[in-house]
Amino acid sequence: MSVAGITVALVQAVVVLVGSPLLLGIMRQVRARLEGRAGAGVLQPWRDLRKLMRKQPLTPRGTTEVFRMAPLVLMATTLAVVAVVPFVTTAAVPAAGADLFVVVALLTLGAVALALAGLDTGTAFGGMGASREITILALVEPTLLVGVLALSVPVGSTDLGDIVTSTLRDPGRVITPAHVLAAVALGLAVVAETGRLPVDNPSTHLELTMVHEAMVLEYAGPDLALVELASAMRLTVFLGLWATLFAPWGIAGTTGPGAVALGVAVFAVKVTALGAGLAGAEVFLAKLRLFRTPELLAGSFVLALLAVVASFFFG
Amino acid sequence: MSSGTARAPVGWHRTARTVTPDQLPAQAAGLLDAGFRVALVAGHDDGDRLRAVYLFTAAAPDRRVELLVPLDPDRPRVPSIAALSFPAGRFEREMRDLFGIVPVDHPLPRRLVRHFHWPRGWYPMRDDAGDPPAFGDQDGPYPFRSVEGPGVYEIPVGPVHAGMIGPGHFRFSVVGETILNLKARLWFVHRGVEKLFQGRTPQDALELAERISGDTSVGHALAFCQAVEDARSVDVGPDAARLRALLLELERLYNHVTDIGAMCNDVGHSVLHSHAGRIREELLRVNDRVTGSRLLRGAVHPGGTVLAALPDPVRLRMIAADAAEVAALALGHSGVLDRFTGTAVLTARQAHDLGALGYVARASGLSVDARRDHPVAAVPLPRAAPAHAGGDVLARFQVRCHEIATSVEMITELVGLLDGCRSAPATGAAGRVAGSGVGIVEGWRGTVVHRVEIGADGLLRRVKIVDPSFLNWPALPVVMADTIVPDFPLVNKSFGLSYAGNDL
Numbered sequence: 001m002s003v004a005g006i007t008v009a010l011v012q013a014v015v016v017l018v019g020s021p022l023l024l025g026i027m028r029q030v031r032a033r034l035e036g037r038a039g040a041g042v043l044q045p046w047r048d049l050r051k052l053m054r055k056q057p058l059t060p061r062g063t064t065e066v067f068r069m070a071p072l073v074l075m076a077t078t079l080a081v082v083a084v085v086p087f088v089t090t091a092a093v094p095a096a097g098a099d100l101f102v103v104v105a106l107l108t109l110g111a112v113a114l115a116l117a118g119l120d121t122g123t124a125f126g127g128m129g130a131s132r133e134i135t136i137l138a139l140v141e142p143t144l145l146v147g148v149l150a151l152s153v154p155v156g157s158t159d160l161g162d163i164v165t166s167t168l169r170d171p172g173r174v175i176t177p178a179h180v181l182a183a184v185a186l187g188l189a190v191v192a193e194t195g196r197l198p199v200d201n202p203s204t205h206l207e208l209t210m211v212h213e214a215m216v217l218e219y220a221g222p223d224l225a226l227v228e229l230a231s232a233m234r235l236t237v238f239l240g241l242w243a244t245l246f247a248p249w250g251i252a253g254t255t256g257p258g259a260v261a262l263g264v265a266v267f268a269v270k271v272t273a274l275g276a277g278l279a280g281a282e283v284f285l286a287k288l289r290l291f292r293t294p295e296l297l298a299g300s301f302v303l304a305l306l307a308v309v310a311s312f313f314f315g
Numbered sequence: 316m317s318s319g320t321a322r323a324p325v326g327w328h329r330t331a332r333t334v335t336p337d338q339l340p341a342q343a344a345g346l347l348d349a350g351f352r353v354a355l356v357a358g359h360d361d362g363d364r365l366r367a368v369y370l371f372t373a374a375a376p377d378r379r380v381e382l383l384v385p386l387d388p389d390r391p392r393v394p395s396i397a398a399l400s401f402p403a404g405r406f407e408r409e410m411r412d413l414f415g416i417v418p419v420d421h422p423l424p425r426r427l428v429r430h431f432h433w434p435r436g437w438y439p440m441r442d443d444a445g446d447p448p449a450f451g452d453q454d455g456p457y458p459f460r461s462v463e464g465p466g467v468y469e470i471p472v473g474p475v476h477a478g479m480i481g482p483g484h485f486r487f488s489v490v491g492e493t494i495l496n497l498k499a500r501l502w503f504v505h506r507g508v509e510k511l512f513q514g515r516t517p518q519d520a521l522e523l524a525e526r527i528s529g530d531t532s533v534g535h536a537l538a539f540c541q542a543v544e545d546a547r548s549v550d551v552g553p554d555a556a557r558l559r560a561l562l563l564e565l566e567r568l569y570n571h572v573t574d575i576g577a578m579c580n581d582v583g584h585s586v587l588h589s590h591a592g593r594i595r596e597e598l599l600r601v602n603d604r605v606t607g608s609r610l611l612r613g614a615v616h617p618g619g620t621v622l623a624a625l626p627d628p629v630r631l632r633m634i635a636a637d638a639a640e641v642a643a644l645a646l647g648h649s650g651v652l653d654r655f656t657g658t659a660v661l662t663a664r665q666a667h668d669l670g671a672l673g674y675v676a677r678a679s680g681l682s683v684d685a686r687r688d689h690p691v692a693a694v695p696l697p698r699a700a701p702a703h704a705g706g707d708v709l710a711r712f713q714v715r716c717h718e719i720a721t722s723v724e725m726i727t728e729l730v731g732l733l734d735g736c737r738s739a740p741a742t743g744a745a746g747r748v749a750g751s752g753v754g755i756v757e758g759w760r761g762t763v764v765h766r767v768e769i770g771a772d773g774l775l776r777r778v779k780i781v782d783p784s785f786l787n788w789p790a791l792p793v794v795m796a797d798t799i800v801p802d803f804p805l806v807n808k809s810f811g812l813s814y815a816g817n818d819l
Contacts, residue, residue, distance in 0.1 A: 036586075124468060125470070128470065203585070205477040207477055208800050208803050285650060286650035286654060287650070287654070288654075289653065290492060290799060292653065
């Protein structure tokens with residue numbers, strides 16, 4: 001990996017690390033304003049993280065290394081994805097790692113680590129949250145993989161750099177049936193994977209209805225801060241991936257400082273717009289009954305399947 | 316009624332019979348067969364003996380019959396009538412925990428009110444109970460029913476909850492997400508309210524009555540005042556009755572609006588929750604203008620009612636239209652409608668057998684409403700409710716929506732009848748000093764019943780309070796069977812039960 005490549009990876013990591021809580025803050029603020037509330041401000045997630053970081057680390061009695069390692073695994077996998085995905089520039093994509101299947105697998109690994117940690121606590125809520133998370137994950141993964149396949153067929157490669165470069169060269173591709181269907185399918189998968197409405201309600205206090213939050217109920221202090229930060233980063237990564245795949249304009253083709261700075265700015269704008277749009281849509285949504293979630297996700301899988309078919313027939 | 320015992324009129328539409336414990340089951344069965352319901356069962360400590368009082372009520376026409384059962388102080392026992400009436404069985408357990416009056420052959424002879432760390436043989440409501448003794452593990456652990464089988468697990472929730480609700484412990488036995496069994500354990504906030512009433516003058520006790528359950532200030536204060544007036548043979552006159560009915564409807568309005576928003580919030584539709592919160596705030600400000608208290612306190616008092624101002628019906632109609640719009644948006648949303656429809660059905664049969672009250676009963680197709688069943692002269696009756704007999708969350712939501720509209724209609728009519736009169740203070744003319752009295756009021760949750768006994772010195776000797784929550788709580792585990800775990804908060808909210816009113 002070149003020096004430029006490492007620099008770009010570092011820049012992307014810092015941008016996502018610093019920006020993710022801000023994205024969360026913006027999304028909450030958008031939702032608050034649309035609901036007629038004042039909102040806590042864009043910086044509130046960072047204030048929460050600062051508060052949690054200052055607290056004493058605590059782990060429940062009876063938990064094992066699985067519980068202690070999970071936040072680190074979640075953060076590490078997310079950072080690894082951030083480092084290799086061409087969010088900012090296509091010129092510094094490492095030879096290995098930027099493969100879409102690898103990216104999906106890394107993100108799943110993080111989710112599974114957290115689910116195992118939920119089970120490790122031995123509490124009813126940890127197990128319940130883990131069970132729900134895995135149920136949803138099992139339904140989302142096929143959509144992600146099939147959707148990825150649909151995008152890689154026309155390019156002949158699953159390498160993210162190749163896909164992005166090829167789309168940039170032929171912008172008309174984003175309005176082909178395969179691309180549109182894959183965009184919708186992956187969009188739904190992203191919503192489910194990041195625990196947003198209508199699949200999960202990130203702002204609920206009702207422990208019995210939680211999915212993601214139920215798994216992490218036992219975390220406290222710095223560990224919780226790590227989980228929260230990594231979860232916010234996963235949201236950014238998923239939105240960023242979606243934007244990179246379906247609206248790659250603005251991604252730099254070189255590693256010059258000016259190009260990278262522009263790439264960072266465009267990435268921030270795209271992700272913020274997507275996040276704000278998602279938050280705005282959430283205002284009008286209610287949470288699905290848990291047993292209806294598979295129907296929604298099955299629908300997204302069918303769309304992904306259609307995208308693959310379309311990519312073969314309409315190229 | 317074929318009964319050899321004399322029936323003496325003792326109060327408003329109320330007769331009393333003194334029966335022996337052996338006569339009790341036959342008498343109770345006769346009353347229940349004649350369409351009466353068990354409204355209240357209370358123990359009494361008369362110093363030299365214990366006494367159980369069973370109050371049965373029936374509607375159309377308004378009838379109230381008391382069975383007074385003097386008991387042997389050394390062996391206070393009554394034959395259980397739990398087999399005849401489910402609520403009676405719960406009252407009997409309460410009476411045993413507080414007075415040591417043992418219901419013989421009770422099908423579930425377990426503690427109800429007093430948790431197991433209270434020592435055996437200590438009965439807090441007896442006159443000689445003294446200060447609370449030290450806690451201990453005297454009576455073993457709580458006997459949760461354990462469900463066994465492959466894949467069955469338990470979820471313990473509470474008594475400390477994430478939201479600002481009261482303390483209750485829920486034990487779910489679950490396979491996958493489907494609930495097999497739910498046990499709700501309450502009485503974490505048993506404060507001994509009934510005992511606090513004793514020895515006070517009715518005027519002094521009023522502030523206690525207003526605080527039995529914070530959201531039912533008017534309901535409890537009014538039931539208490541009616542009971543005191545019944546005991547003293549005071550007639551408050553039409554203006555006071557209308558002012559009270561008005562306050563009752565104002566209380567119903569703001570609580571129903573709160574619940575409508577909360578139910579939307581529990582399905583993740585928080586924008587409607589925000590708007591319901593805004594409407595609620597407007598109603599609380601109306602309350603403040605009308606009584607000087609956002610929770611409508613300080614207006615009702617024994618013998619009369621005094622308001623600071625009458626509410627503006629035009630303003631209330633606008634607020635109700637606003638609330639109706641929020642409700643229409645909720646029901647027009649396919650996601651919300653899907654969550655509400657068919658969720659946690661309470662059948663009419665179940666509601667009747669459990670003795671459910673208020674909107675819970677009405678959503679299951681029962682016509683239980685103290686405003687009609689125990690009408691007050693000079694107060695118009697509420698418009699008949701349309702049939703929302705589904706018994707599901709949707710029906711409980713729709714009944715609330717309908718009652719918001721009905722309440723505003725009633726307030727409009729009452730303001731017209733009052734014709735500017737906003738004050739009907741107590742005249743001080745009492746028919747008698749001592750006696751027993753019963754007050755029955757349709758609070759926003761359902762029928763609130765108070766029974767007081769006033770001694771010759773004019774002080775309260777015994778006050779028994781029945782909040783509708785006491786009768787409605789057992790319905791919650793019944794409907795939760797075969798419902799899924801993530802629906803519980805929504806179902807719980809659709810019942811909207813009080814912890815404080817239940818635990819007393």
